[in-house]
Amino acid sequence: MEKFKLHSGDEMPLFGLGTWKSPENMVYDAIREAIRLGYRHIDCARIYGNEAVIGRALNDAFSEGDVERKEMWITSKLWNTHHDPDDAQEAIQTTLNDLQLNYLDLYLIHWPVLLKKEKPQEGESHFLPISSIPLTTTWKKMQDIRNQGLTRNIGVSNFNTKVLNEIIDATGEIPSVNQVESQPYLQHNLLKKYCDNKGILITAYCPLGNGNKSEKEGFENTPHLFLDPTLNAIAENHDATPAQIMIRWAVQRGTSVIPKSTNAGRLAENLNAMNIQLSDQEMKDISGLEKGFRYINGDVWCKGNSPYTLEQLWGEY
Numbered sequence: 188m189e190k191f192k193l194h195s196g197d198e199m200p201l202f203g204l205g206t207w208k209s210p211e212n213m214v215y216d217a218i219r220e221a222i223r224l225g226y227r228h229i230d231c232a233r234i235y236g237n238e239a240v241i242g243r244a245l246n247d248a249f250s251e252g253d254v255e256r257k258e259m260w261i262t263s264k265l266w267n268t269h270h271d272p273d274d275a276q277e278a279i280q281t282t283l284n285d286l287q288l289n290y291l292d293l294y295l296i297h298w299p300v301l302l303k304k305e306k307p308q309e310g311e312s313h314f315l316p317i318s319s320i321p322l323t324t325t326w327k328k329m330q331d332i333r334n335q336g337l338t339r340n341i342g343v344s345n346f347n348t349k350v351l352n353e354i355i356d357a358t359g360e361i362p363s364v365n366q367v368e369s370q371p372y373l374q375h376n377l378l379k380k381y382c383d384n385k386g387i388l389i390t391a392y393c394p395l396g397n398g399n400k401s402e403k404e405g406f407e408n409t410p411h412l413f414l415d416p417t418l419n420a421i422a423e424n425h426d427a428t429p430a431q432i433m434i435r436w437a438v439q440r441g442t443s444v445i446p447k448s449t450n451a452g453r454l455a456e457n458l459n460a461m462n463i464q465l466s467d468q469e470m471k472d473i474s475g476l477e478k479g480f481r482y483i484n485g486d487v488w489c490k491g492n493s494p495y496t497l498e499q500l501w502g503e504y
C-alpha cells in the first residue's frame with residue numbers, strides 16, 4: 188500500500204475507507220470486512236454519528252488478532268459546534284471514547300465554519316461568524332491536543348489557501364493534511380500546487396462524486412461520473428470499473444483517497460484499484476476532465492442570514 192510521509196515522519200496510507208452515511212447497522216460489518224481485505228486507513232468524524240459502532244468493530248478486530256492498532260491509520264474530525272478550546276477538548280475525548288482508542292493518527296478541523304452548540308431559538312441563526320472563535324485559536328488548540336498525545340498528527344478540511352495561510356502565519360505550524368472534495372471533475376490544481384509546495388497531503392473526499400448522486404431526486408442535472416466516456420474507455424483498457432480508475436487516478440497523482448462503501452463486493456473492488464497502473468497518457472486524459480464541479484458545494488453553510496459565502500469558502504488565491 189502506497190504511503191505519504193507527513194511532517195511528523197508518520198507514514199499515512201494513501202488509500203482508505205470513508206464512513207459518512209455508513210449506517211450504524213452496516214458499518215460494523217463493513218469495517219471488519221475492510222480490515223480483513225487489507226484496508227489500513229479509516230476516515231471517521233463525530234458528526235457521522237457512527238463512531239461508537241466503528242469503535243466496537245476496531246476493538247473486535249484488534250482483540251481477535253485481525254490487525255494491530257499500530258498498523259491502522261484512524262482519522263477523525265472536530266465539528267463546527269466545538270471550535271472553542273474547552274469544547275474541542277471534550278470533542279476529542281468523546282471521539283476517542285467512542286472509537287475505543289487511546290490516540291488518533293490524524294485529527295482535522297472539519298470546516299472553517301462555526302455553528303452554535305445549542306439549538307437556536309426560533310428565527311435565530313445557528314451560524315456564528317468565524318471571528319467569534321478565530322481559526323488560529325482553534326488551530327492552537329489542535330496543537331495542544333496533539334501535544335497531549337491524543338492525536339499523532341493534525342490537519343484541516345475544506346480549507347482554501349487564504350485560511351491555510353492565516354493559521355500557518357499565526358502559528359508557524361503547517362497542517363499535515365487538507366481533506367477536500369476531489370474527483371476528475373474537481374481537481375483543485377491551484378490548491379494542490381500550494382499544498383505540494385508546503386508538504387501538505389491532500390486527501391480526496393467524494394472521490395466517486397458521492398456515488399450515483401445524479402440518480403437521486405433533485406440531482407438529475409448533476410453530472411454522472413460513472414458514465415463519463417473517457418473514464419469508461421480507460422476502464423475498458425484495464426478490465427476495470429470507472430470507480431477503480433477514479434480511485435487509482437487519485438493515488439497516482441499524489442493525493443490520498445477515501446471512497447466510502449458498506450458493500451463487501453465494492454470494498455474489494457475499490458481496494459483492488461491499487462493494482463492498476465495508469466499510463467502517462469491516461470493520467471493526462473483524466474486531467475482534461477476538470478470542470479470545477481462540486482458534488483458537495485457547501486451552500487448549506489451559506490443559506491439565509493449566514494455570515495459565510497461560497498466565494499469565501501472556495502475562493503482560490
Ligand SMILES: NC(=O)c1ccc[n+]([C@@H]2O[C@H](COP(=O)([O-])OP(=O)(O)OC[C@H]3O[C@@H](n4cnc5c(N)ncnc54)[C@H](OP(=O)(O)O)[C@@H]3O)[C@@H](O)[C@H]2O)c1
Pocket residue numbers: 204205206207208230231297344345366367391392393394395396397398399428430431445446447448449450453456457483
Ligand atoms: N471532510 C469533509 O467535509 C467530507 C465530506 C464528504 C465526505 N468526506 C469523507 O469522504 C468519504 C467519501 O466521500 P463520500 O462518501 O461522500 O462519497 P464517495 O466515496 O465518492 O461515494 C460513496 C458512494 O459510492 C458508492 N460506491 C462505493 N464504491 C463504489 C463502486 N466501486 N462502484 C459504484 N458505487 C460505489 C457507495 O455506495 P455503497 O456503500 O453502497 O457501495 C456510496 O453511495 C466519506 O465517506 C467521508 O469519510 C469528508
